Amino acid sequence: MIDKNGREIRTGDVVQITGAYFKSDNGFWFVDYSPGDPNWCGGDHSLSKISKRGKISTAKYHLCSWPIMIFTNNMRKRAEGDAWNKEHAEIEVVENVPTGGILLYFEQKKQKAKKDGEREAYFYGADSKRAREYVEIVRHYDAVIEYIKRGA
Incomplete structure (x- = not known):
């Protein structure tokens, strides 16, 4: 939008x-x-x-x-x-709003997704659908964090 x-x-x-x-x-x-x-x-x-x-x-x-x-x-x-x-x-x-708290928020969400993905990989294998979805979510959060850092 x-x-x-x-x-x-x-x-x-x-x-x-x-x-x-x-x-x-x-x-x-x-x-x-x-x-x-x-x-x-x-x-x-x-x-x-x-x-x-x-x-x-x-x-x-x-x-x-x-x-x-x-x-x-x-x-x-x-x-x-x-x-x-x-x-x-x-x-x-x-653009004029500090983003430190937002960066921390997305970093925490990335860490949780990473941990959940590791758990899925442990139980169902790294090639399972859910484990691959979590890998994609972690990549997404990495991209969001980089995007916010570039704008800050």
């Missing part, structure tokens, strides 16, 4: 959402998963909330997606919010 300036949004990017219907959807986020990632089957971007200084949020509502999805049991409010977001919400890749 493309941001408001025509730049492609990728895993590891820091983005800012403005103009969203719900105030909690506005702010700074980093892209945790993107369509096409080996460990993601969604057709949207999964975002995690961060502060202006790059600290990853642990708040109750720290997840979002782009395009924004509204989860409420009020049909009227959901339809109103969807229409508002379609017309007014914008996303932009931003």
